[in-house]
Amino acid sequence: MSSSKEEFSKLAQQLEKFLRSKLSNDVSITGSLARLHGGFDTDTYAFSIENPPLNFPHELVLRHYQTRGESMRVVFESTMQSVARNAGHPVAHVPIDSSGHLLDNRPFLIMERLPWSALGDLLGDQSVLQQLPQIMAKLQLGLHKINSSGLKSKLEESGVNIEFMSPLIMLKRVTALANACKEPKLLTVNSWLVDNWPNQPQTPTICHGDFHTNNILYLDGKVTGLIDWGNVMFTHPEFDVAVTRLILSNGPPESDNDASAALRPMINRLIAEYIAIYRKQSSLDDTLLDYYAALRSAHAYAKVIGDKRGVDLPYVAGDGYAWALPQLFRTITRVIENTTGLTLESG
Numbered sequence: 001m002s003s004s005k006e007e008f009s010k011l012a013q014q015l016e017k018f019l020r021s022k023l024s025n026d027v028s029i030t031g032s033l034a035r036l037h038g039g040f041d042t043d044t045y046a047f048s049i050e051n052p053p054l055n056f057p058h059e060l061v062l063r064h065y066q067t068r069g070e071s072m073r074v075v076f077e078s079t080m081q082s083v084a085r086n087a088g089h090p091v092a093h094v095p096i097d098s099s100g101h102l103l104d105n106r107p108f109l110i111m112e113r114l115p116w117s118a119l120g121d122l123l124g125d126q127s128v129l130q131q132l133p134q135i136m137a138k139l140q141l142g143l144h145k146i147n148s149s150g151l152k153s154k155l156e157e158s159g160v161n162i163e164f165m166s167p168l169i170m171l172k173r174v175t176a177l178a179n180a181c182k183e184p185k186l187l188t189v190n191s192w193l194v195d196n197w198p199n200q201p202q203t204p205t206i207c208h209g210d211f212h213t214n215n216i217l218y219l220d221g222k223v224t225g226l227i228d229w230g231n232v233m234f235t236h237p238e239f240d241v242a243v244t245r246l247i248l249s250n251g252p253p254e255s256d257n258d259a260s261a262a263l264r265p266m267i268n269r270l271i272a273e274y275i276a277i278y279r280k281q282s283s284l285d286d287t288l289l290d291y292y293a294a295l296r297s298a299h300a301y302a303k304v305i306g307d308k309r310g311v312d313l314p315y316v317a318g319d320g321y322a323w324a325l326p327q328l329f330r331t332i333t334r335v336i337e338n339t340t341g342l343t344l345e346s347g
Contacts, residue, residue: 012047014103015062019049019110022096026051033062037118037214041066041230046113056095059113064106071107073230074099076160078109080229083151089142090114090217090225114225116217123213132213133273139216139223140244141281144205144237151206152234167235167292170299171197173313177302181309185344189298192340198288200235207233207240212247238288241278243296245271245289250331294339297332301344304329 009032016029033045043064052058065073078094085091092111102108119135122128155162163169171193178190208215209231217225233239248271278284300323306312307324323332333344 011064011104015047018098018101018103019096023053023056024051036061057093057112060095061092061111061113062103063109063111064103065108066106068102068105068107071099072160074107074109075158076155076232077229079154079158079160080151080232081111083154084143084146084226084229087146089139089146090223091229092225092227114217115219116224117219118214119216119218119223120213122218128218129270133270133277135218135223136211136213136216136244136274137277137281139226140208140211140240141278143208143211143226144240144282146206148204148206148234162234165232165234166200167233167239167295168197168200170295174295174298174302176313177306177311180311180313181302181306183305183309185342186302186305188342189301189336189340189344192342193291193295193298196291198236198291204234205237205240207235207237207243209233209240209243210247211240211244236285236288236292237282238285239292241275241284242289242292245275246293246296246332246335248274250328290339294336297335300332301329301336 012029012033015033016027019027019029028050030048030050033047036044036046043066045062045064046059047062048059050058063077074097078097078099081091081094085093092114094109094111096110098108098110119128119132123132152162155165174186174193175190178186208226208229210228211226215226215228216223217227248267275284304324323329336342337344
């Protein structure tokens, strides 16, 4: 979406009209919408309202999805956040179910705005940096203890197709792109992933799927929120840890990370400490860690190769092409090569 004042004003007017229809004609938006950083696959804004009903938050966040076809994400993320919040985790309350409504012809979610700074923005503070492995491991372990059966039931009752919440969907997307591109090395990677697909657990873990420092909110020495629930999977906990390790190693894909090169030794130490703390509380299978790192990397790799070959399949959208940044593309290529033993295109 363009960030012009005219379009912001139009969006704010539609949002205010929606809030009045849901809450009260006295409700109004104060000031303007403030764009928040991140939101790789959504547009996210902070805003304030006046005259809300009693006990309704004044400070809110609008999560605005990219396409009309993502309406089910509203239901999914709202349900997911409700379950995690009820389990005692620091997750934003979604006070309005906005399913069935559109803003600027796009679905959206409205949630309370938690007091925060993104943990990733605080890493210049040595006291925060020292606590980072403990903060991340503790938060992720707690998430992995949520009863997945109860969440599955709630999602199914809400009409969510939970078959799409498995890393098998990620593998199927790689397969679809490999077959469409007919690129030999991508086909070989796909064959390796298919041949080595791990048996899935009977009682899967709830995996956040995008667990990293920019999705953790932190203030005054404690975690105030875990955000961005659009990539949740039901699978082995190693999937979540592998994705976290991959992102921490390289930075979120929406940002170029050349500046992080000098910090590499420190980052590697923090990653090792985070995983060591996790292992003290729950075992991790290194074979599964390597497989899921290769799968996540191959998903991004396939999208980049598809883009280069002019292949864009709408049903595998959602990963974007930020991984095409040279440094990131070299990194995901190296992860795949180290796991599979294959030699790939890395330029």
